[in-house]
Amino acid sequence: MANQIHEEGKFKYIELGEGTPVVVLHGLMGGLSNFDGVTDFFPEKGYKILIPELPIYSMSLLKTNVKNFAKYVSEFIDHKGFEEVILLGNSLGGHIGLLCTKLYPEKVKALVITGSSGLYESAMGESYPKRGDYEYIQKKAENVFYDPAVATKEIVDEVYASVNDRNKLIRTLAIAKSAIRHNMAKDLPKMETPTCIIWGKNDNVTPPEVATEFDELLPDSDLYWIDKCGHAAMMEHPDEFNKLLYAWLQKRNL
Numbered sequence: 001m002a003n004q005i006h007e008e009g010k011f012k013y014i015e016l017g018e019g020t021p022v023v024v025l026h027g028l029m030g031g032l033s034n035f036d037g038v039t040d041f042f043p044e045k046g047y048k049i050l051i052p053e054l055p056i057y058s059m060s061l062l063k064t065n066v067k068n069f070a071k072y073v074s075e076f077i078d079h080k081g082f083e084e085v086i087l088l089g090n091s092l093g094g095h096i097g098l099l100c101t102k103l104y105p106e107k108v109k110a111l112v113i114t115g116s117s118g119l120y121e122s123a124m125g126e127s128y129p130k131r132g133d134y135e136y137i138q139k140k141a142e143n144v145f146y147d148p149a150v151a152t153k154e155i156v157d158e159v160y161a162s163v164n165d166r167n168k169l170i171r172t173l174a175i176a177k178s179a180i181r182h183n184m185a186k187d188l189p190k191m192e193t194p195t196c197i198i199w200g201k202n203d204n205v206t207p208p209e210v211a212t213e214f215d216e217l218l219p220d221s222d223l224y225w226i227d228k229c230g231h232a233a234m235m236e237h238p239d240e241f242n243k244l245l246y247a248w249l250q251k252r253n254l
Contacts, residue, residue, distance in 0.1 A: 005032075005053075011076055013052040017043025020109075020254065021082050024051040025073065027091030027115075028175060029159050030232070034090065037238025045246060047086075052076050054096070056175065057168050064171050065178035066092075070100040077107050086254060088112040088245075090232055091205070092175065098184055101193050110254050112196045112245060113214065115203055115231040118184040120210045134160055145230040146202040188217035195221040196248045198241060200229030222248060 004014050014032055016039050024035050032051045039049050054069055073096060077085055084107050089097035094116025101108040137160045142148035162168045195218050199211035208225075215223040224244045226233045234241045 008079070011052060011079055013050055013076070014039065015048065015050050017048045019046040019048050021048045021050060021080070021085045023073065023077065023085045023087050024049060025087065025089035025093030025096050026051065026054060027093050028056060028172060029162060030090060030093065031158065034232060034235050037234055037242060038088070041242040050080065057171050061170065061174060064174045066095055066099055066175070066182045069096045070103055073100045074104045074107060084109040086110045086112065089116060090114050090234060092117055092179065094118065095179055095182070099182060102184070102187050102191055105191070105193060108193050110194045110196070110252065112198065114198045114233045114241070115200065115206050116214070117179050117206065118182070119213055120206050137163060143204050144232060145236050146200065146228050147236065150236050185217065188214070189219060192219055194252055196245060197221055197223040198233050198244055199223065199225055200231060200233050200236065201225050201227050202229055203231045205231040224248070
């Protein structure tokens with residue numbers, strides 16, 4: 001995927017396909033490759049998939065918060081010259097998508113969230129991160145998925161490197177605090193944007209009741225479950241995730 005990354009000013013992103021723009025927002029420990037299933041499927045169906053690299057570890061520490069990431073996404077939409085987009089976010093990316101939708105509703109045609117933070121305080125991991133202990137990090141990474149085998153050595157190594165990098169660790173903690181401060185329970189009932197919620201039935205990070213609460217609080221949402229699935233449905237069950245999302249987009253004429 002590296003050879004497909006565009007660099008323009010402060011933006012680095014992947015862009016594939018033509019059609020309705022879908023801006024994909026990765027999570028705190030999630031790389032752009034987490035959405036390979038989405039990038040393989042949706043460009044064939046008349047959608048332009050864009051995955052910006054969020055400045056999670058590169059913003060100044062004072063600016064490292066969910067609100068500034070939402071602003072960054074809004075600026076990316078403007079940079080690309082889109083009037084409105086569909087936002088798709090996993091984990092922290094879902095939270096950024098929600099806040100972006102609240103702050104810039106005119107730019108968001110629809111929202112898709114999966115395993116999103118924004119309601120559940122320990123979504124960022126209560127005893128996490130713990131430095132140095134590889135086995136502990138491996139267990140944490142495996143806990144993200146229903147099938148621990150999805151947490152490949154490559155994924156574990158990446159997380160391990162992040163939590164042992166002081167700069168990244170400080171920012172990870174700043175983001176976790178910011179996510180807790182930006183609890184969206186009071187905002188959601190005022191957000192009229194059509195929202196698709198796709199959730200793993202076995203999500204240990206943001207449990208199923210979080211999805212139910214999102215669905216209850218959002219005025220115009222549809223909730224879909226994926227069985228035998230953890231926190232990153234688009235990685236663990238890409239075909240089912242794509243099928244559910246595509247059917248929803250068709251139903252909503254998006």
